[in-house]
Structure formats: C-alpha cells, structure tokens
Amino acid sequence: TKHSFSDNWESAALYTNNPKGLPLGISGEIAVPKGNAWVQYETTRARRSLKDFSVVKLYYANAKTSQIFYSFDGGAKQSAQLKTGSNIQELVLKPAGRAKVVKLEFPVADQAYFYGISLENETGVYIDNLPLRGNTGVDLAQISQSILKDFSGYMDYKLIILEFGLNIAGSNKTDYSWYEREMIKVINHLKQAFPRTSILMISVHDKAMKKGSNFVTDPTILRLLETQKNIAKQADVALWSMFDAMGGENSMPKWVNANPPLAFKDYIHFNDQGAAKIAQLFLESLLTEFGRYK
Known part of the structure; x- marks a missing residue:
C-alpha cells in the first residue's frame, strides 16, 4: 500500500522519543494532527489479493467533538462524526463498491489520538504486521493494558506471533537473564490483554x-536460543525454532553459498529468496501443527 501524508502531524513511537508521554497504540505508534492534516492510502499491484478494499476502519481515541472528511478514488468528499471518550473507537467507512484509494482529512488541531487504519474486504485471513525494526521486544510492555484490551475487542486476534532477539545478540553479550525476565513480562502482559489469543514465539536464526x-555460528546465538526456549517454557507459549528450521548450527554459510543465494554475505540477513523460503518453512510447520490440533 502506498502511504502519503501531510507534514503537519505530531507523532511518537516505541522506537522514538515520546516527551509528552502520548498513549501508544497497538502498533507502538501514535499520530496527532496539527490542523488541516491529511493522509492517503493507495493500493498497488504488488499482491493481487490486495488490489482493492471495500471497508476502511479508522482507530482513534480522546477525540474532540468534531468530524473528519474522507473520499474514495478522488470522488466526492464525505464527512463522519468522531465519538468522544478515552477508549479506543472504531470508525467504519465504506465506499459504494470496491476502492483503490482513500483520503482522510483532519481539519482540527489535536483532534484526536489516531492509531491507524485497516483496509479490508469481506472475507479472508487478515495479518497485521506490526514491525519494530531494531527493537528487542521488551518495549511492548509500554503499551497500556487498557489500550491493548480495547483493540482486542475490535480485532479478536486468533494468533500473536512474536519475532525478536537478533538485535540483542552481540559478541559482548554473555548473560541474557535480563532479556528472559523482561520478555516473560511482555508475554504475560499480552496474555492479560488477549486472553483468548494463542501466542507463538519465533526464535533467532543462525x-x-x-x-x-571459515564462517561459524556466533556463540552468542546459541546462548540466546536457549534463553528464548526458557522464555517460551516459563511463559507457556509455543516456540518455532527458525534456527533449527534453516539447518541448525553453522547453517548460515550454506544459505549464503546456495545457488541462488538465500542470504547476504554479511552472514546475518536473508535476501528476498531466503525470506520467502523461511516463510514457507514456517507456514508448513504451522499448518501441520494446526492440523494435529484439529
């Protein structure tokens, strides 16, 4: 989806400074318009299944008595009233048919706390990918229980997947007990907010x-992997070992030297082909276990 917006927004996130202590949403982010702000979302041809939408859901809180304006595919401007209150609100907007572009306008300064939109169609599997690049995952505890519970009421997630860890692995790290302790807190935090949702951890890769x-497995990866296994066991959640799925110890050089290559020569990151292979391995494992569960 192509995302464009005006430059008069105030924002904060888990990975930035938040001097005002603004309440972060489920994505770890928040945006506040500064008057006559706008945002636009446009689908692309990257995925056939994502070429259009028939429902737009806007999530916000702490709104002033006011309205926003919106339009689909450059058509007539329409208005919608915001609900006041501190809880997370969901505003549902529907085009006459299928749409490819939606533009939202926010005329009032500090109109509300906005947390994002969801572009949807009537049926299908929905995956909310909430990236926190460079983050260890422990900062998720900063998102308040009340906000997570409000989102839980709207989203009704069936599965939460947590993939963190590589960013704390370094040659000087030998004790991950602090990470184990903090991630268990995070998982319990999520369990409390999403009591009907399964939780799955994905381990660090080689x-x-x-x-x-020669290139060999960084020994800190082995220590971190054991820590993640302990986290999953103590928090009582599932764990998929990406490390083992890709071949275990000393497997990264094989991915780098594969034909075609599946990882970059930094011996850390997958390339597009490698990422697709890992995704397929994960999906096959997930569906196999789900079949056994059924």
Missing part, C-alpha cells in the same frame, strides 16, 4: 562470524 578462514 548468524555466522569468521573464525580463521
């Missing part, structure tokens, strides 16, 4: 370092 003339 990361290689040069030793002599």
